[in-house]
Amino acid sequence: MSIKPGNRNEVFDKGVKNMQIALTKKLADALEEKIPAIDGSINPLFTWTANWTKVWDNRRTEDMLVLVNNATRFTVAIYQVKRKELKNVEKMMKAAIVNTLLSMNLNPELVNEYMRLAGELEFVRNNNRQTAAWVTRAGLECAFHVGREYNGIQKMYCDTVGASSNYRIVNYSGNTNDSFYPYKAMVDALTELTGMQAYKCRAFELRVSLDLEVYKAERKVIVPADLEFARFHKVLQYVFHWKNYHLYDFAIIDEKTKKTVVRLVPTEEGLEYDQSAVLMEGHTLAEFLPEHKQMLYTYDMGDNWEHIIQLIRVIEEYDGELPYLLEASGQTPPEDVGGVGGFVNFREIMLNPEHPEYAEMKAWSRYWTPELREWERNPKVIHL
Incomplete structure (x- = not known):
């Protein structure tokens, strides 16, 4: 049974005894359990279809768990999960559902x-071809995400890899009335179920400036206070149109002395060159803001793009989707243009179609334009 978004009033019976996880045959065989048939009378918001699948073609065994909610098609995925780790699968699944919802900045309450309301997990046997197709498709999308984000070599564990899906x-068939976004369907369902507001968190409004000598490219954003630096990096990549190459x-900069309080690096290799640096994994903005009101984000140590980040205000209870781009001004350089000096020269060429290097630079920079397009300037939610 599937429930279309916006038509769920009749299914929100709060008398749920267990959350059902309907297992595909592959996952059921891996767990080596005898499981009962699915109970079709349970609210589908409390029923998920789960599969165990492979991300990398050159691997001999599956390494990712994927769950899709039967009412909203909301996806949760866990990578890496080996066979020996399936003994903890119930605990992993519950944590992954919670962590994926929280990673999208939903109200923790x-x-x-x-x-x-969901209670304990109960494994049941999946007998629905449609939900089996949903979880298969979701697995492919999550595998593409993992392939983009991770190298497949290092041992790692992440239970929020399904969030971007x-x-x-989904459900696009030419009739726009039937299509919907799973995250929005889940938000609508949970707010209707609980009567609580969807979003509520402490947030920071920040101004980020990139000095390009001839002008400044500036972005004003609102982000969750507990945003981890690794995800903040992705926000900055998005709003400045970098490619994460x-x-x-x-x-973190001391406001009075202008000296660096602490330097945070993304990998262990970064610690080899600076023993005083700190690995950014697990660290959040709230650990340093608002005690410090300025930080520096440097991207591409060759071109050395230095973004000055300033705290504008603290919002104690923000009730909207985050991260959010408030304002954008000033076009940003293309990757590998040669730093500020290289960009100034490149921009001069691009502003003069008669320049002998114009055609070459135009072909190299492809869709780059001297000014931001309207859709780039408009306020928007940032979906990472």
């Missing part, structure tokens, strides 16, 4: 209430 439209770091 709303998430906790959903899990309270929820921002892609190069190394980067963050430096």
